[in-house]
Amino acid sequence: MHGKTVSVKKDILSANSKTAEQIRSGLDKHHVRMMNILSSPGSGKTSLIMKTINRFKDLYTIAVIEGDVASSIDAERISRLNVRAIQINTGGGCHLDANMIEKALTDLELEHLDLVFIENVGNLVCTAEFDLGAHKNVVILSIPEGDDKPYKYPAIFMEADIVLVNKIDVIPYFDFDLGMFPEVLNGINPSATVLPISAKSGEGLDDWFAWIEQTLT
């Protein structure tokens, strides 16, 4: 990359981190927890968020910020659950940034909220660099993508607080070594929790719900 680009990028990342810190303290003031959900396209971010809403919507007030390059398919799916969903279209941008989240949060009444999910743009690369002011980074890796992804996309796995290995209902049809995976991940990120789940069949979701409850208390 050219020197000029690198310096512009540094400026952007440093401004982004400041905004992210402001967001986090604003949320803390109102006891709102925010989770940044990250994965490749089609790994199951929306399905996971929907199952989680169904589990917790009678206990907590939840909102979702939906990031997509284009379309509002996912925000429409979420809205059908009677939960507030705010769509951000990046118009070609490969990730959300803290400014977009700050703007989206002004549309939500923080004093009446408990939990915000951010569904980031489906991308294992650029999303990793931008702190969005969330309290936790949740990375989803699905079985069909393969167990070598932490080696190939280390930055995002380094930033993860928890890695959900999704679509374990189809594990018989793919070469994914679930037994070895925690070791693969630990080589890159020794502190991340690993949970095998199926957002479709529901397997493993109780562990995920327990993890959510723990982060809320």
Next chain:
Amino acid sequence: MHGKTVSVKKDILSANSKTAEQIRSGLDKHHVRMMNILSSPGSGKTSLIMKTINRFKDLYTIAVIEGDVASSIDAERISRLNVRAIQINTGGGCHLDANMIEKALTDLELEHLDLVFIENVGNLVCTAEFDLGAHKNVVILSIPEGDDKPYKYPAIFMEADIVLVNKIDVIPYFDFDLGMFPEVLNGINPSATVLPISAKSGEGLDDWFAWIEQTLT
């Protein structure tokens, strides 16, 4: 995005296009065809390239340029087929650019080559903007990712000459409407060919090989 960033980005893209044109005419002079293979992480780029090498390596001289954020797992897999594989690590960058390809091509003897495959970084967003000097853009979408991806990541599907719908061997376990998919894609890109394949079982690969042969003549 800030005005400064937009203008730097425009400069980069315009310089990239010029380099890409130079690459393409250099390849044309030596009758070499180059294909840019694009997809999400884990959609089957490497598996497809390996099957294609095995089909054509006695007929054509083939080389592969492997793009990854980190690691050289894929280049090692390719090298085992006795085909020249050049690894590019972007070190955090979410796509290859024409400069990287130009540099990689200097390590290859174009006068002895017929076919070059570029395996781009696994990413449906940033890779779309950068012309690499290839003759064809091959986009792979795998069944587990879902049939709504052209709506969500339109730019890359607009740039595709062919879309390979991979992993059709597992279609019974996923909600992917293969019958409707050509219509979904045509709404965004009316001229792209759609081929359902399984790089694993081999189903549909003959059509892909025929397409390759057609582009070589």
